[in-house]
Amino acid sequence: MMFALAHLSDPHLSPMPRPRLVELMGKRAVGYFNWRSNRGAHHSPDFLSALVADLKHRGFDHLAVTGDLVNLGLPDEYALARRFLESLGPGDRVSMVPGNHDAYVRGTALLHIDLWKDYIAGDEPAQDSGIAGAAFPYLRRRGNLAIIGLSTAIPTAPFLATGRLGKAQLLEFERLLKITKEERRFRVVLIHHPPAGKHSPHEILTDAKAFCAAVAREGAELVLHGHKHKAMLQKIAGPERDVNVIGVPSASNPGTAPERGGAYNIYRIGGEAGAWTCDMESFGIARGGAAIAKIRSAKLL
Numbered sequence: 001m002m003f004a005l006a007h008l009s010d011p012h013l014s015p016m017p018r019p020r021l022v023e024l025m026g027k028r029a030v031g032y033f034n035w036r037s038n039r040g041a042h043h044s045p046d047f048l049s050a051l052v053a054d055l056k057h058r059g060f061d062h063l064a065v066t067g068d069l070v071n072l073g074l075p076d077e078y079a080l081a082r083r084f085l086e087s088l089g090p091g092d093r094v095s096m097v098p099g100n101h102d103a104y105v106r107g108t109a110l111l112h113i114d115l116w117k118d119y120i121a122g123d124e125p126a127q128d129s130g131i132a133g134a135a136f137p138y139l140r141r142r143g144n145l146a147i148i149g150l151s152t153a154i155p156t157a158p159f160l161a162t163g164r165l166g167k168a169q170l171l172e173f174e175r176l177l178k179i180t181k182e183e184r185r186f187r188v189v190l191i192h193h194p195p196a197g198k199h200s201p202h203e204i205l206t207d208a209k210a211f212c213a214a215v216a217r218e219g220a221e222l223v224l225h226g227h228k229h230k231a232m233l234q235k236i237a238g239p240e241r242d243v244n245v246i247g248v249p250s251a252s253n254p255g256t257a258p259e260r261g262g263a264y265n266i267y268r269i270g271g272e273a274g275a276w277t278c279d280m281e282s283f284g285i286a287r288g289g290a291a292i293a294k295i296r297s298a299k300l301l
């Protein structure tokens with residue numbers, strides 16, 4: 001039986017609610033100016049609607065959304081994002097992980113955990129460790145898949161877009177990789193920041209090395225991320241074979257393929273442990289094209 005897993009990321013939803021003056025302090029002031037002068041032009045709500053309509057028409061068994069739903073962390077933005085998630089599907093068919101913009105400033109950094117909770121809820125309720133953000137990692141079993149969702153979302157200073165997993169989350173992540181390997185599942189890891197490759201210091205995952213070390217010990221079948229707003233395919237070492245690490249562009253960027261044009265991916269997963277198959281198809285607008293169509297495909301496993 002084939003399982004169709006869809007993936008989109010970084011919708012940076014707009015129109016942005018007009019912030020009240022008192023909300024435009026510190027980091028938000030920089031971000032708001034940035035949005036008005038530049039960023040907003042790269043994110044189109046109409047394009048996003050068209051892309052989502054195309055995805056829903058094509059159909060999927062499960063959808064992964066790898067973060068950056070909001071821009072400045074305004075309370076109204078989280079409510080808008082909640083409606084966006086509901087438009088994609090119910091919480092048990094859509095798995096979300098937050099990005100750096102979803103924890104933009106300290107005051108609202110944990111709002112996403114509350115407002116989007118059915119999209120980040122694991123099959124079993126998270127142990128109440130008392131740590132803020134203890135909803136992560138979560139584990140969801142769907143078909144032959146184990147979907148592991150991680151949070152790299154931490155509030156940072158202006159001009160910074162870094163992420164961090166932290167020791168507690170990394171330990172639990174490795175344990176989940178191990179038990180789901182023993183269950184012979186196809187393990188899909190969702191993470192906003194790319195855990196592989198070289199990136200400029202202001203936007204890195206600070207503990208990417210520890211993430212890669214966990215995967216090197218326990219393996220994984222697929223790692224999906226966002227953050228860079230472009231199509232990417234990288235590899236990290238696993239115990240037996242390399243692990244595919246895949247990024248999608250921002251789902252609201254109305255540009256064209258191949259670089260940054262908005263797109264979503266569908267991974268078709270079949271076979272069984274030791275003999276998995278996984279094919280990827282990307283849908284967006286080809287250069288010179290006018291409608292959303294298949295822009296690339298790859299055999300991953």
Ligand SMILES: [Fe+2]
Binds near residue numbers: 068099161226227228
């Ligand atoms: Fe990001």
